[in-house]
Amino acid sequence: MKYRFLLMACAALIFSCSSDDSTPDNVNPSGDMGVYLPLKSGNYWNYDNTSPDDLPTGSDSLYVKKDTVIATKTYTVLEVDGIPNGLFTGAISGSSIRKENNLLVLTGSTNALNLGEIPLEIAMNDFILLNAAATPNQVLGSVSGTFSQEVEGIPLTFDYTLTSTAGANFASHVSGTTTYQDVKSSTITLNLKISLVTSGITITVMAPQNVLTSTYYFAKNIGIIESSTIVAYTLQSFPGMTLPIPSSGSQSQLQVLRNYTVNE
DSSP states (O other): OHHHHHHHHHHHGGGOOOSOEEOOTTOSOSSOOOOSSOOOTTOEEEEEEEOSSSSOOSEEEEEEEEEEEETTEEEEEEEESSSOOSHHHHHHTTOEEEEETTEEEEEOOOEEEEETTEEEEEOOOOEEEEETTOOTTOEEEEEEEEEEEEETTEEEEEEEEEEEEEEEEEEEEEETTEEEEEEEEEEEEEEEEEEEEETTEEEEEEEEEEEEEEEEEEETTTEEEEEEEEEEEEOOOOTTOOOSSOSEEEEEEEEEEEEEEOOO
């Protein structure tokens, strides 16, 4: 169970990063490419979740809840109906999104995420989820931060860098059994290091590594049609020392759009 909680905590960091995000210059050129996540009231998306591991499956319904104003800017709040089963829908639920020209930017509310043994309380500000005008492999944004958390009496420090990168563009893309037109993708990667200090000595528990890779596919005038998330990590070996986290882990989950209602 602690293994699952660690992986879900990593997934939660997708949309729970520090407010000190960095956006490359010229990432939002003029000329609107269109709407890749319609954010009008009444819109909703139903997803089927599958996993070859012990992550939850079932289905999730994501819907537009309301508009909200943050620092004079208007955002749309998305929320999952009930308890989310999916990593993507669970991470995005409660977050606020707005469209700015070709960008979809996301701001997460500051709230405590109590995921098993690793409670997190972090926030983010206008992290770029998609740039419809970007070229493949273009870095859209990155954010780095540090937080400390005591886990089963052991004080751990987490250093992370979250990066969003433009993926491939598709004239058509098959997701599940449906073919969608004009699809763009983006990938979010979380690089994480875990360390602890004992007797004045800093010990690296987990060397910096990409522990999470999540790819999203956006269909024009529809929204996110698919998300694929892989979480994997390996800790350093410490003979005679027992850590509150399993030494390694790997899990994946796929969320595919089943049906939707969209008012553009």
